[in-house]
Amino acid sequence: MTDPLTREAAVTLQVYGQLPFVPTDAHSCDLVTSEGKRILDFWGGHAVAVLGHGHPRLAKAICEQSERFVFQSNAVALDIRATAAEKLVSIAPGRLARVFFVNSGAEANENALKVAFMSTGRKKVLALTRGFHGRTAAAGAVTWNASKSWYGFPTTPFDVDFIPRNDVAAAISMIDDSVAAVIFEPVQGVAGAFDLSPEFVSSLRKCTSKSGALLIADEVQCGMGRSGQYFASEAYEIEPDLLTVAKGLGGGIPCGALLCGEGLAETIGVGALGSTFGGGPVASAAIAAVIDTIQAEDLLANVRQREAEIREKCHVGPVQSIQGMGLLLGLVCDRPAIEVRKRLLEHDILTGTSSDPNVLRLLPPLVLQAEHVTRLAGELSDIGAMI
Ligand code: PLP
Numbered sequence: 237m238t239d240p241l242t243r244e245a246a247v248t249l250q251v252y253g254q255l256p257f258v259p260t261d262a263h264s265c266d267l268v269t270s271e272g273k274r275i276l277d278f279w280g281g282h283a284v285a286v287l288g289h290g291h292p293r294l295a296k297a298i299c300e301q302s303e304r305f306v307f308q309s310n311a312v313a314l315d316i317r318a319t320a321a322e323k324l325v326s327i328a329p330g331r332l333a334r335v336f337f338v339n340s341g342a343e344a345n346e347n348a349l350k351v352a353f354m355s356t357g358r359k360k361v362l363a364l365t366r367g368f369h370g371r372t373a374a375a376g377a378v379t380w381n382a383s384k385s386w387y388g389f390p391t392t393p394f395d396v397d398f399i400p401r402n403d404v405a406a407a408i409s410m411i412d413d414s415v416a417a418v419i420f421e422p423v424q425g426v427a428g429a430f431d432l433s434p435e436f437v438s439s440l441r442k443c444t445s446k447s448g449a450l451l452i453a454d455e456v457q458c459g460m461g462r463s464g465q466y467f468a469s470e471a472y473e474i475e476p477d478l479l480t481v482a483k484g485l486g487g488g489i490p491c492g493a494l495l496c497g498e499g500l501a502e503t504i505g506v507g508a509l510g511s512t513f514g515g516g517p518v519a520s521a522a523i524a525a526v527i528d529t530i531q532a533e534d535l536l537a538n539v540r541q542r543e544a545e546i547r548e549k550c551h552v553g554p555v556q557s558i559q560g561m562g563l564l565l566g567l568v569c570d571r572p573a574i575e576v577r578k579r580l581l582e583h584d585i586l587t588g589t590s591s592d593p594n595v596l597r598l599l600p601p602l603v604l605q606a607e608h609v610t611r612l613a614g615e616l617s618d619i620g621a622m623i
Contacts, residue, residue, distance in 0.1 A: 239258060239270070240258050241254060241256075241258060255581075255586070256581075257269045257270070257271070257273070257275065258270045259275075262277075262289030262290055263288075263289055263290050264288040264289060264290070264291075264601070264603060265277050265278075265288050265289075265600060265601050265603065265604055265605070265608055266289070267289070267586065273584055274584065275581075275584045275585070275586050276584060276585045276586065276608055276611060276612070277289070277586050277600060277601065278585060278586060278587045278588075278598045278599070278600040278604075278608075278612060279586045279587060279588045279599060279600070280599050280600050280601050281488065282483070282588070282599065283425065283457045283462060283483045283484060283564065283599040284483045284484055284487070284488055285484075285487065285488055285601050286460055286461060286462065286484035286487055286526060286530070286535075286601060286602045287487045287526060287529050287530075287601060287602070287603060288601035288602075288603040289601070291487065291529065291603075293525050293528065293529045293532075294487045294488070294522060294525045294526065294529065296525075297521040297522060297524065297525035298489065298518055298521055298522055298525075300521070301316060301517050301518050301520075301521035302518055304517070305517060306516075306517065306518055307513075307516055307517060307518075308516075308517055309512065310510070310511070310512075310514070310515055314515075314517055314520065316517050316520040316521050316524065317337070317515045317517065317520045319520065319524050320337075320515075320519075320520035320521075320523040320524045321335040321337070321515075323523070323524050323527040323528070324481075324485075324493060324495070324523060324527065325495070326527075327466040327467075327527060328466070328467065328479065328495050329466075329467055329469050329470050329475050329476070329479065330475035330497075331475065331497040331498070332475070332476075332479055332495040332496060332497055333497060333498055333501075334495065334496050334497065334498065334500075334501040335493050335494070335495055336493065336494045336496075336504075336509055336514070337491065337492070337493050337511065337514040337515030337519070337520075338482075338491070338492040338493065338494065338511050338514040339490050339491060339492055339511065339513050339514055339519075340370070340482055340490060340491075340492050341369075341370050341375075341454075341456035341457075341480065341482035341483060341492055342369070342370025342371055342372040342375040342376075343370075343372070343482075343492055343511070343514075344456065344480035344481065344482055344492035344493060344494045345369045345370050345374070345375040345378070345419065345452070345454055345456070345480050346370070346372050346373075346374045346375050347494050347509055348417075348419070348452045348454075348478045348480050348494050349361060349374045349375075349378070349394075349416075349417060349419065349452070350374070350509070351450075351478060351494070351496065351500065351503075351504060351509070352416045352417035352449075352450045352452065352478070353394070353416050353417075354503065354504070354508065355450070355500060355503045355504075356416040356417070356448065356449065356450065357416075358413075358414060358415060358416035358449070359394055359395060359414070359416065360394065360395040360396070360397070360414050360415050360416060361377075361378055361394060361395070361396050361397075361415070361416055361417050361418070361419060362396070362397050362398070362399050362410055362411060362415055362417070362418045362419075362449075363378035363379070363380065363396060363397075363398055363399070363418070363419050363420065364380070364398060364399050364400075364401045364420050364421075364424070364432075365380050365398045365399070365400050365401050366380050366401055366424055366427040366430065366591070367379060367380050367398075367401075367419070367420060367421055367424055367427070367454075368380070368421070368424070368425065368426035368427065368591070369419060369421075369454055369456075370456075371386070373389050373392075373393050374393055374394070376388075376389070377389075377392035377393060377394065377396050378396055378419050380398060380427075397410060399411075399418070401424070401430070401432060401436070402432060402433050402436045403436070404435055404436055404439045407436065407439045407440055407443055408439060408443055411440070411443035411444055411446075411447050411449055412447055413447050413448060413449075415444075415447060415449040416449060416450065417444075417449055417450040417451070417452050417478075418440055418443075418444050418449055418450075418451055418452065419452040419454055420432070420437075420440060420451075420452070420453065420454065421453075421454045421455070421456075421457065421458060422437060422453055422455065422458055422463070422468035422469055422471070422472055422561075423457075423458040423463060423468050423560055423561045423564050425456075425457030425458060425564060425590075425597075425599075426457075426590060426591050427590060427591055427592060428559070428560075428566040428568075428590035428591065428592035428595030428597060429559055429560030429561075429564045429565050429566035429590070429595070429597050429598070429599075430559055430560070430566060430592075431559055431560055431561050432472075434472055434473075437472040437474055438472070438473075438474065440474075441474040441475075441476075444477075450477040450478055450500075451474075451476045451477050451478070452476060452477065452478040452479070452480065453467070453468075453469045453474075453476035453478070453479045453480070454480050455467050455468060455469065455479055455480060455481050456480055456481060456482045456483055456492070457483055457564065457599070458561065458562075458564050459479070459481040459483075459484070459485075460481060460483070460484035460485055460526065460530075461484070461530050461535055461536055461539060461562075461602050462484060462539065462562050462563055462564050462599070462602065463539075463561045463562040463564065464536060464539045464540040464543060464561065464562035464563075465536065465562075466530075466536070467479065467481075468561060468562075471561060477496065477497065477500060478494060478495065478496050478500070479494075479495045479496075480492065480493070480494050480495075481493050481495070484526065484602075485523055485526065486519050486522035486523050486526060487522055487525070487526045487529075488522070489518060489519050489522035490519070491514070491516075491519035491522065491523060492514075493523075530602070533603070535602040535603065538602060538603065538604070539562045539563050539602050540562065541606075542563060542600075542604045542605075542606070542608075542609055543561070543562050543563060543565065545606060545609040545610075546558065546565060546598065546609055546612075546613075549609060549610065549613035550567060550609070550612060550613045550616055552613060552616050552617040553616040553617050553618070553619040553620050553621060554567075554569040554570050554571055554576050554616065554619055554620070554621060554622065555567045555568065555569060555570075555596075555616055556568050556569065556570050559595075560598075563598065563599065563600055563602060563604060564597075564598075564599055565597070565598045566590060566592070566595040566596070566597055566598075567595065567596040567597075567598065567616075568594055568595055569594050569595070569596055570594075570621060570622045571594070571622055572593050572594065573589045573590070573592075573593060573594055573595055573596040573597075574589055574593070576596050576616075576619065577589055577596060579615075579619050580612075580615055580616075580619075583615050583618075585611065585612055585615055587612075
């Protein structure tokens with residue numbers, strides 16, 4: 237029988253450049269391919285597999301809930317949905333005490349923007365240069381450069397302007413009382429794990445508070461423990477008005493969420509937002525299991541430890557500097573990152589690229605071990621620097 241790469245190519249839209257292997261099994265940080273190779277996964281399915289692959293706790297929670305029932309709509313209250321929401325609120329920054337469940341990162345951002353328009357009555361949004369927020373109409377509209385490549389809709393649904401990232405003076409002059417919301421990623425994932433300066437993030441918080449705009453932290457990629465805190469906003473010591481999360485939230489089960497405080501929640505009435513699948517029981521069981529496991533296995537400490545080791549050992553070979561936070565790191569290379577990625581994959585290590593051609597992105601499972609870092613460092617060292 238023909239291999240799945242060829243079969244997918246024959247019947248699916250060819251919008252993804254696919255990798256040259258087919259996983260048939262996966263355990264922790266290893267992918268096992270159809271050829272029997274073990275590939276060390278520093279990519280984590282694009283920051284999704286926070287618990288690694290095949291974590292028994294996650295698998296058990298999903299199976300047990302599936303045996304009870306796979307689906308019930310939001311028209312009925314569920315013990316497992318309440319549990320997931322309580323656990324998520326318990327790890328959220330400050331006063332973010334209310335949750336709305338959705339199915340993806342773009343959908344979480346779409347709803348956050350809608351809440352900002354409804355609650356402020358204003359018509360304009362500011363985002364950051366290089367930011368990525370998803371591919372739907374509103375999330376794509378606030379994504380840097382989307383209009384020049386893949387946006388696809390004839391017009392954006394509202395006015396958008398982009399603040400040059402890390403430009404405090406621009407933030408001060410652009411955030412005025414016409415702005416409904418400023419949306420930003422504390423650590424810009426697709427841009428190459430670029431961590432914004434604390435001064436800039438603090439200026440976003442101060443200017444939005446002053447002008448009455450809402451600050452939306454998109455933690456779809458950098459949230460759920462990846463930064464070494466539950467949420468990167470905490471590392472910047474700010475509390476956003478709205479926070480969005482997805483990717484690692486369900487450890488691989490599709491889900492997303494929007495969090496806000498009590499004050500904002502009071503402005504959102506029955507029927508204002510909705511979703512058929514958001515907050516479904518299997519996703520809720522997965523969310524609860526992910527949070528329980530991060531806590532039971534002290535994964536935030538593990539993330540910080542592995543980050544320290546990567547910074548110490550992986551600044552070798554083609555790597556000129558390291559940016560980012562926790563286990564969302566960008567290795568700035570002396571050559572196109574795609575070449576380094578290819579070399580590493582030839583030695584059975586999977587890493588990611590980014591929209592910055594020279595940045596190799598690491599987004600491994602949060603259960604990464606010291607021996608994995610040592611192996612990556614060794615391979616990078618063998619590649620050597622460009623002469
Ligand atoms: N926001 C950020 C920061 C992301 O990295 C992504 C996806 O990469 C999204 C939003 C969109 O998430 P999804 O693909 O789940 O819609």
